[in-house]
Amino acid sequence: MVAHALVSLAPRHGWQSCRPPSPQAADEQIQRTGGVSIPPTNTQAFSCIPPADTFASDVDVLVIGAGPTGLGAAKRLHQINDPSWMIVDSSDIPGGLASTDITPEGFLYDVGGHVIFSHYKYFDDCIDEALPNESDWYQHQRISYVRYKGQWVPYPFQNNISMLPKEDQVEALEGMIDAAMEARVANTKPKDFDEWIMRNVGEGIANQFMRPYNYKVWAVPTTKMQCQWLGERVAAPNLKLVTKNVVLNKAAGNWGPNATFRFPAEGGTGNIWINVAKTLPKEKCRFGDHGRVQAVDADNKRVLLGDGTTVNYQKLISTMAVDSLCEAMRNEELKEMTK
Structure with a gap:
């Protein structure tokens, strides 16, 4: 989803300088939703955002969310090597809803996306670059x-x-x-x-x-x-x-694009996206609290991150849920439309 400056924020939402919240206060006050973390109320929504020249980064394209879609956008931006860009996510581990939870005992639980299959060479090349060895994969035949x-x-x-x-x-x-x-x-x-x-x-x-x-x-x-x-x-x-x-009285043969598929030998499906992220320049990736989105000012094309950094952008690619994006923009009309 590409979010341009489509709405006007009310004048009362002006950006004023103040100290960024501490991680402890943020943990207590902020609800995490996908790639963005949202304060439970929008009181003084933008009052804690530094002015544009304080703790600022400037990029042509800002990508919010390091799931498969966000990583794919960042990967393409890296390949064309023309616009400057940055990718941010509130989680330390990339993958979004396609990540894998691992228990202390070593059991793997794929959160969302489970099996990948493709007929697109660009996608296949991207995955092969991330996990290039035959030993990185198991080959399976679907039995359903x-x-x-x-x-x-x-x-x-x-x-x-x-x-x-x-x-x-x-x-x-x-x-x-x-x-x-x-x-x-x-x-x-x-x-x-x-x-x-x-x-x-x-x-x-x-x-x-x-x-x-x-x-x-x-x-x-x-x-x-x-x-x-x-x-x-x-x-x-x-x-x-x-x-x-x-x-x-015969059964039909196997069918479909995922009749056979490959699966990572280690780390579950999430291991794919962890390794895709590793193919991107580290200096352009902010994962964890310092990549957490606190607010989005669409009028002025600025985003406030968890460590107080302001990112000025020309284009914003948001892969967070639409309601979460509207919450971060602090626009009451948009928020009401998402209910």
């Missing part, structure tokens, strides 16, 4: 099943209806045949995800799996989702092959 009526059905469900009870096989096949016949005469594109499901797998599989599963994943009905994002993410079954597998 759907629990349905007491049975384990291989994923993707719609390719393996041969594993269903007979009455459910009939329901699924009837729906697929109806969908295929209707799709042949359709002259418009599906208007939403639900219509895409109906055209590709029909009513039977829609009710058996696609609607309940996707509601569980996205917490939004399929009728409320658009379908331009699908691409390789959802399998469109081959009716002839599915019918053949039903007759022969």
